Amino acid sequence: MVTDRGLQVLRAIVQDYVDTREPVGSKTIVDRHAFGVSAATIRNDMAALEEEELIVAPHTSSGRIPTDKGYRVFVDHLAQIRPLSPAQRTAISSFLEGPADLDDVLMRTVRALTQVTGQVAIVQYPSFARAHVSHVQLVALGGGRMLVILVTDTGRVSQRITSVREDLDDDGLERLRTTVADLIVGRSVREGAQLVAEHLAAVPEAASSHETAVAVVVRVVAEELEEFRQDRLVMAGAANLAKREADFRGSIYPLLEAIEEQVTLMRLMTEMVADEQGLAASIGRENDAFGLSEASVVASDYDATGSRARVGLMGPTRMDYSSNLAAVRAVARYLTRMLEDDDSAR
Numbered sequence: 001m002v003t004d005r006g007l008q009v010l011r012a013i014v015q016d017y018v019d020t021r022e023p024v025g026s027k028t029i030v031d032r033h034a035f036g037v038s039a040a041t042i043r044n045d046m047a048a049l050e051e052e053e054l055i056v057a058p059h060t061s062s063g064r065i066p067t068d069k070g071y072r073v074f075v076d077h078l079a080q081i082r083p084l085s086p087a088q089r090t091a092i093s094s095f096l097e098g099p100a101d102l103d104d105v106l107m108r109t110v111r112a113l114t115q116v117t118g119q120v121a122i123v124q125y126p127s128f129a130r131a132h133v134s135h136v137q138l139v140a141l142g143g144g145r146m147l148v149i150l151v152t153d154t155g156r157v158s159q160r161i162t163s164v165r166e167d168l169d170d171d172g173l174e175r176l177r178t179t180v181a182d183l184i185v186g187r188s189v190r191e192g193a194q195l196v197a198e199h200l201a202a203v204p205e206a207a208s209s210h211e212t213a214v215a216v217v218v219r220v221v222a223e224e225l226e227e228f229r230q231d232r233l234v235m236a237g238a239a240n241l242a243k244r245e246a247d248f249r250g251s252i253y254p255l256l257e258a259i260e261e262q263v264t265l266m267r268l269m270t271e272m273v274a275d276e277q278g279l280a281a282s283i284g285r286e287n288d289a290f291g292l293s294e295a296s297v298v299a300s301d302y303d304a305t306g307s308r309a310r311v312g313l314m315g316p317t318r319m320d321y322s323s324n325l326a327a328v329r330a331v332a333r334y335l336t337r338m339l340e341d342d343d344s345a346r
Contacts (some may be wrong), residue, residue, distance in 0.1 A: 002052055005035065006045040010054055011048075011078040014066045019322050021247070023063030068284030071296070071317055079322045084330050088116050092327075096334050102155040102304075105322035106234045109311060109335055114237030117327050118244075120259065121298075123335075124233040124253035124269055126154055126304035133184045133192050133225075137213055138177045138217065140168060148220050152189065154304055155339065158224040165214040179184070179214050179223060193225040199249075233262050233269070240315070254291045255314065264290050265280045270309050278332070279325055280310075284317045298324050300332035304339045311335060 002010075012033045016024045018245065035042065042262050046064055049055045052069035057063070066074065084092070095112035096105070106123045113121035131152040139147040144166055150158040168176060175291055183199060184192035188307040195219050203215045238259050241252045258264040268290045272280035278301035285293045299312030311332045 002048050003045065006048050007073070007078060008035070009042060009045045010049055010066070010070060011074060013049075013055055013064060014022060014071065014074045014078070014321075017065050018318055021318065023058055023065050025063035028063065043116070049132075057227070068286065068317060071283045071321070072281075072286070075321050075325075076284065079325065081279075081329065082322050083327045084116075084326055085206075087328070089330070091116055092331060092334060096331075101157040102339075103157065105155075105335070105338060107236075109331060110234050110236035111315060112333055113311070113327060114240065117313055117315075117320075117324055118237075118240050119313040119319065119324060120235060120237045120240060122265060122269065122299075122310075122312045122314060123234045124266070124309035124311070125156075125234070126307035126309045127231065129157065131189050131228065131307070133187060133189065136177060136181045137187055138173055138180075140173055142167065146173075146217075146345070148217055148224075150184075150221065150224050152228065154307060160220050160224060162216055162220045164216050164226070165209065168213065171214075175210065176213055176217060178216050179210075180205075183218070184221065184225070189228045190223050193222065196222045196225065228307060231266050231270075233258055233266055235262075235265075244316055247318045248294050250294060255295055258290070258292060264292070267296060268292070269299060269312060272310075274295065274299075274301055277329070279323065279329060280312075296321075298328055300325070300328040302332035302335045302339075306334075 012029050013024045016028065016032065025098065026039040026046060030039045030040050035267055046055065046117055049070070050064065054073055055064040056067050058065055062090060088216040092112045095108050106125065109123050110121035133150060135151040137149040139149070141147060141161065143161050145161060148160045148162060174233045183195050183204060187195065199218055200215060200222065203211060238256065245252055268287065272282050274280040281296065281298045283296045287293055287295060287297070294316065295314055296317045297312055297314045298321065299310045301308050302311055311328055313328055
């Protein structure tokens with residue numbers, strides 16, 4: 001049974017080990033922390049923590065380091081989510097300020113997070129299956145080429161270039177745009193994709209030039225709507241794993257593979273259980289099923305006009321959980337506010 005003081009000793013061990021990367025001994029705790037008891041008493045507390053498998057000796061006659069279970073107790077009961085420093089807040093706000101489409105905002109988000117924390121930053125795209133197409137625009141580029149632009153009510157913008165058989169005059173281009181818009185504008189991405197598929201299936205073999213042009217544009221629209229429906233991640237900071245390779249007992253290859261493949265991280269980010277503050281952490285061996293037993297992931301929910309997604313950090317289990325949780329929470333709030341303001345402006 002771990003006493004209240006024992007839990008505070010665990011807090012001290014976690015904090016000191018994160019700060020120094022060195023195993024923490026009883027004398028170090030007495031010197032650095034105001035417990036008001038002897039080193040022998042602290043050793044008794046550490047023995048109880050070790051019996052509960054919350055700390056472990058990495059080698060004989062050394063101090064102690066937290067186990068994955070110890071980090072979990074720290075995150076759930078002992079971590080104090082510290083406010084960001086003024087410098088961190090300035091760095092985040094400077095990265096995120098200014099209008100932009102959602103793709104750009106999410107890219108700036110991961111760059112801000114990785115700069116502030118030194119970890120791999122991850123942001124989920126909101127689910128666009130429930131989003132609605134709000135605008136379609138066609139821009140003639142000459143030589144039968146045109147730019148197809150789609151915009152959703154959640155701020156997602158798609159731009160693709162395609163070619164039709166011949167140049168269209170302004171009236172022909174507007175007629176083409178109106179035909180495509182009638183299919184999808186004001187409809188959900190899911191419903192629009194279904195109507196586009198039905199339209200393509202009904203195109204006659206002996207199609208008119210207008211029907212042929214519509215079919216070309218609609219095929220592009222179909223591909224973009226399908227991409228809108230797919231879950232995606234934006235990431236930055238993979239190089240930080242190499243800088244912190246000493247914090248991993250084994251290879252960092254599984255983490256690099258997960259970053260490249262995305263599917264594993266998508267599942268992990270989706271399945272993490274958040275607390276009442278919208279914060280979630282998955283630590284070390286809790287990630288065995290995802291092949292990431294040496295990594296920890298912390299995340300916070302953000303809201304994109306009614307569709308929730310997550311912003312998170314991935315790194316070694318020896319991470320500053322208090323600061324990293326504060327960072328993802330702050331960035332998630334920035335992101336929610338930006339997307340709400342952008343939605344109000346539209």
